[in-house]
Amino acid sequence: MPVSILAPGADVRDGVHDVAGRLVSGRRGILAVDESIPTMNARLAAVGVEPTADNRRDYREMLLSAPSLEHGVSGAILNPETLGQTTADGTPFADLLAARGILVGVKVDTGTSLLPRTAGETVTEGLDGLGERLAGYAAAGARFAKWRAVLRVGPRRPTARAVTANAHALARYASLCQAHGIVPVVEPEVLMDGDHGVARCALATSGVLREVFRQLTAAGVDLAGTVLKPNFVVPGSRVPAAPPAEVAAVTREVLGAHVPPTVPGVAFLSGGLPPELATAYLAALQPSGAERLPWQLTFSFGRALVDPALTAWAGRRDRWADGQRALLHRVEANAGVLRPAL
Numbered sequence: 001m002p003v004s005i006l007a008p009g010a011d012v013r014d015g016v017h018d019v020a021g022r023l024v025s026g027r028r029g030i031l032a033v034d035e036s037i038p039t040m041n042a043r044l045a046a047v048g049v050e051p052t053a054d055n056r057r058d059y060r061e062m063l064l065s066a067p068s069l070e071h072g073v074s075g076a077i078l079n080p081e082t083l084g085q086t087t088a089d090g091t092p093f094a095d096l097l098a099a100r101g102i103l104v105g106v107k108v109d110t111g112t113s114l115l116p117r118t119a120g121e122t123v124t125e126g127l128d129g130l131g132e133r134l135a136g137y138a139a140a141g142a143r144f145a146k147w148r149a150v151l152r153v154g155p156r157r158p159t160a161r162a163v164t165a166n167a168h169a170l171a172r173y174a175s176l177c178q179a180h181g182i183v184p185v186v187e188p189e190v191l192m193d194g195d196h197g198v199a200r201c202a203l204a205t206s207g208v209l210r211e212v213f214r215q216l217t218a219a220g221v222d223l224a225g226t227v228l229k230p231n232f233v234v235p236g237s238r239v240p241a242a243p244p245a246e247v248a249a250v251t252r253e254v255l256g257a258h259v260p261p262t263v264p265g266v267a268f269l270s271g272g273l274p275p276e277l278a279t280a281y282l283a284a285l286q287p288s289g290a291e292r293l294p295w296q297l298t299f300s301f302g303r304a305l306v307d308p309a310l311t312a313w314a315g316r317r318d319r320w321a322d323g324q325r326a327l328l329h330r331v332e333a334n335a336g337v338l339r340p341a342l
C-alpha cells in the first residue's frame with residue numbers, strides 16, 4: 001500500500017521518533033562511511049590500494065566488523081553500493097550492523113551540480129525517483145538516510161539563491177524520508193575552505209540553518225523525527241584553528257538561535273578537521289555539570305574517525321586488526337566525551 005506523503009500514520013511517526021532518539025543518545029554517535037565511489041577510490045589509491053569494488057568492500061568490512069564498535073556507534077551511514085554488498089562470508093552489511101544493534105543508514109543524494117546564475121555554487125541532486133529508492137533502501141534494512149548540501153564561504157557567498165535551493169532540496173528529501181518511515185539526517189555543510197574568520201562562518205551557518213528550518217517546517221517535516229548534521233562553526237582552513245572554548249561558544253550561539261528544541265539531536269560532521277581537534281570541539285560543546293541543552297550533541301564523523309584506520313590498514317590483510325584498533329581509538333575518544341544533555 002502506498003504511504004501517504006502528507007499524513008504519515010502514527011506508527012511511522014513513532015518509528016522515526018524512536019530511531020532519531022536512538023541515533024543521538026546513549027553516549028554514542030554516527031560513523032559515516034558513505035564516501036562516493038570516486039572519493040573512496042581516490043582514498044584507496046592514496047594508500048596504495050587498487051580501487052576495485054572488492055577492495056571498497058574489504059575496507060568497509062574491516063571498519064564495520066571492528067570488535068565492540070557498537071559501544072560507541074549508534075548508526076553507520078553506508079554508500080548505496082555497500083548496502084547492496086555482502087561481507088566476504090556472504091553476510092549482507094545491513095545484517096552485520098543490525099545484529100550488533102547499529103542502525104543502518106544510507107546516503108541518498110547523488111552529489112552536486114553547478115547552480116545556474118551563481119559563480120560556481122552548487123545544488124545537491126537526487127530527488128528524481130527518490131521515493132522508489134527509499135522504499136528499496138528501507139526493504140534492505142535502512143532506518144535512516146543522509147543528504148548533504150554544500151555551501152561555500154567567499155566574497156558574497158553563500159548567495160541567497162544557493163542557500164534557498166539547497167534548503168528546499170533538503171526539505172523535499174526529509175519529507176520523502178519520513179513518508180517511508182526513514183529518519184532524515186539533514187546535513188547542510190558550510191565548508192571550511194577559505195581564509196575567513198569564525199565570524200564569517202557563524203554568519204553563513206546562521207543564514208543556512210535559518211532557511212533550512214524554514215523550509216523543513218514549510219514542507220511539514222516532523223522535526224522530532226530528524227537529526228541535524230551541521231559543521232562546527234570554525235574559521236577557514238587556511239587560517240589558524242580557533243581554540244575549543246571559542247568554537248563551542250560560537251557554535252552553541254548559532255545553534256541556539258536557529259535549531260528548534262523539538263530536534264532531538266545534533267550530530268556534527270568533521271569537515272576535514274584533524275581528528276583530535278574535532279574531538280576537542282565536540283568535548284567543549286558538551287553540557288557541564290547539571291546544565292541542560294535542548295538537544296543531544298554527538299558526532300557523525302567521516303574522516304575524523306576513519307582516516308587513521310585507512311592508513312593503518314593500507315589494504316593489507318596482516319594489518320586488518322591495526323585498522324580496527326585505529327578506528328576504535330577514535331570512536332572511544334569521541335564517545336568518551338559525550339554527556340547527556342536533556
Ligand code: 13P
Pocket residue numbers: 032148187269270271272300301302303304
Ligand atoms: P566528514 O566528517 O569527513 O566531514 O564526513 C561526514 C560526512 O558524512 C560528509 O557528508
